Amino acid sequence: MSELLVTGGQVLRPDLTVERADVLVSQDSGDIVAVDDPGTLDGDDELDASDGLVIPGLVNAHTHVAMTLLRGLADDKPLDAWLQEDVWPVEAELTADDIRAGAELGLVEMIRSGTTALSDMYFEVEEIADAVDQAGMRAVLGFTAVTVGKDDEAARSDLEESLDVARKLDGAADGRVRTTFQPHSLTTVGEEYLREFVPQALEDDLSIHLHANETRDEVTPIVDEHGQRPLAYADDIGLLDGDTYVAHGVHVDDSEIDLLAETGTGVAHCPASNMKLASGMAPVQDLLDAGVTVGIGTDGAASNNDLDMFDEMRDAAMIGKLAADDASAVDAGTVVEMATANGAALLGFDSGRIETGANADLAVIDLDAPHLTPAHDLVSHLAYAVHGSDVRHTVCDGEVLMRDRTVEVFDEQAVRERASEHAASLVERADD
Numbered sequence: 001m002s003e004l005l006v007t008g009g010q011v012l013r014p015d016l017t018v019e020r021a022d023v024l025v026s027q028d029s030g031d032i033v034a035v036d037d038p039g040t041l042d043g044d045d046e047l048d049a050s051d052g053l054v055i056p057g058l059v060n061a062h063t064h065v066a067m068t069l070l071r072g073l074a075d076d077k078p079l080d081a082w083l084q085e086d087v088w089p090v091e092a093e094l095t096a097d098d099i100r101a102g103a104e105l106g107l108v109e110m111i112r113s114g115t116t117a118l119s120d121m122y123f124e125v126e127e128i129a130d131a132v133d134q135a136g137m138r139a140v141l142g143f144t145a146v147t148v149g150k151d152d153e154a155a156r157s158d159l160e161e162s163l164d165v166a167r168k169l170d171g172a173a174d175g176r177v178r179t180t181f182q183p184h185s186l187t188t189v190g191e192e193y194l195r196e197f198v199p200q201a202l203e204d205d206l207s208i209h210l211h212a213n214e215t216r217d218e219v220t221p222i223v224d225e226h227g228q229r230p231l232a233y234a235d236d237i238g239l240l241d242g243d244t245y246v247a248h249g250v251h252v253d254d255s256e257i258d259l260l261a262e263t264g265t266g267v268a269h270c271p272a273s274n275m276k277l278a279s280g281m282a283p284v285q286d287l288l289d290a291g292v293t294v295g296i297g298t299d300g301a302a303s304n305n306d307l308d309m310f311d312e313m314r315d316a317a318m319i320g321k322l323a324a325d326d327a328s329a330v331d332a333g334t335v336v337e338m339a340t341a342n343g344a345a346l347l348g349f350d351s352g353r354i355e356t357g358a359n360a361d362l363a364v365i366d367l368d369a370p371h372l373t374p375a376h377d378l379v380s381h382l383a384y385a386v387h388g389s390d391v392r393h394t395v396c397d398g399e400v401l402m403r404d405r406t407v408e409v410f411d412e413q414a415v416r417e418r419a420s421e422h423a424a425s426l427v428e429r430a431d432d
C-alpha cells in the first residue's frame with residue numbers, strides 16, 4: 001500500500017474554510033484517506049505544501065483540448081465567420097497524429113495550471129483518450145456529430161460514431177475516462193437526426209453534452225422554424241436530462257432557466273470564449289438562483305486563448321456581475337465552487353473537494369508571491385489573484401502529475417516541439 005502525504009500547507013475544505021492540515025492520499029485506491037492536523041499523518045512519499053494552499057484539482061467543464069494547435073491562428077471575429085472561414089477549413093486537414101499532439105500540449109498546459117479533469121468535445125477520440133491515460137488525468141470524452149452540409153449517409157455515420165465512441169471508451173484509462181453522446185448543437189444537427197439518435201443514447205444511459213444558446217444566431221432560427229425557444233425544442237426531443245449538460249447557455253430566457261432547473265440539466269459556462277466571440281453574457285447568477293448546476297469551461301484554446309482555469313474563474317466572476325448588474329453576483333466562493341465541486345458534479349466524478357473518501361485530485365498553490373500578499377482571504381485570491389503559473393504540484397487519482405513545477409507524466413519540451421511542428425504543417429496544408 002503506497003500513500004502520499006501532502007504536508008505543511010493550508011487546505012481549502014468543502015465549506016470553503018481554510019485550515020492548516022495535512023492530506024494523506026492512497027495511490028492504490030486513488031482516494032483521499034485522511035485530512036488531519038499537521039504532523040499527525042505519515043506517508044511513503046511526501047509533497048511539500050509549505051507556504052502553499054491545497055485545493056481540489058480544477059475541472060474544465062467544456063473544452064476542445066486538441067484545438068491548442070489553432071491557438072492564435074485567427075482572432076477577433078464573430079463565431080459564425082470564425083468557424084466557417086478559419087476553424088473548419090483547418091480542422092478538415094487534421095490527422096489523428098495532429099490531434100494527439102494538440103491534446104498532449106493542452107493536457108500539459110492544464111496540469112501546469114492545476115486542472116485535473118476536463119470535458120472534451122472533438123474527434124479522433126481514441127487519440128485523446130490515450131493522451132488522457134498517459135497524462136494521468138480524468139476526462140469525459142466524446143465524438144462530436146455535425147449533420148449540416150452532409151448527405152444523409154455521412155450525417156448518420158457521424159451520429160453512429162458518436163454513439164459507438166461513447167459506448168466503447170467509457171471506463172477507459174482505468175475508469176478515469178467517461179464518455180458522452182455529443183450532438184454538436186441544436187442548429188448543426190438536423191431535427192430528424194436528433195429525434196432518431198437521442199432516444200438511442202438515453203436507452204443506453206449515455207450522458208449528453210452539446211452546445212446550446214451560445215449566440216443569438218443559434219436562437220432565432222430555432223424560434224423561426226419550430227415556434228419555440230431552443231431549450232423547449234431540446235426538451236421536446238428528450239435532450240434535457242439529469243445527465244445532460246449544455247455548453248454556454250448564454251441566451252436563455254426565464255422559461256429556459258426553469259426548464260434547465262426542472263430537468264436537472266447542467267450548464268458549462270465559458271466566459272472568456274463568450275467575451276472574445278462577443279457572444280453575450282450568460283445570466284449565471286439567475287441560473288444558480290434557480291438551482292441549475294453551473295460549471296466553468298475554457299472552451300477551445302482558439303477562442304480563449306489559454307486553458308488556465310484561474311483566468312476563467314476571474315472572468316466568470318467579472319462577467320457574472322456585469323450580466324446581473326450587481327457587484328455581489330457570482331462572488332468569489334461561488335466561482336471556486338463552480339470550478340471544483342460543480343464541475344465534478346457535471347462530469348460525474350467524485351472529485352472537486354478535499355475530503356476523506358473523495359478522489360485524490362488536488363493542486364497545491366504557491367502563496368509565496370507578491371500578487372498573493374497579504375493573505376486576507378485565500379478564497380478571494382483563488383478567484384481574483386492566483387494565476388495558473390502559481391501551481392506548484394498537481395495530483396490526480398493519487399498520482400503526482402507535476403512536482404515542483406516539473407511535469408512528470410510527459411516530456412514537456414518534446415510535447416511543445418511536436419505540437420509546434422504539427423501546427424505549422426497543418427496550417428500549410430490548409431493554405432494549399
Ligand SMILES: [Zn+2]
Nearest residue numbers: 211247299300
Ligand atoms: Zn465549445
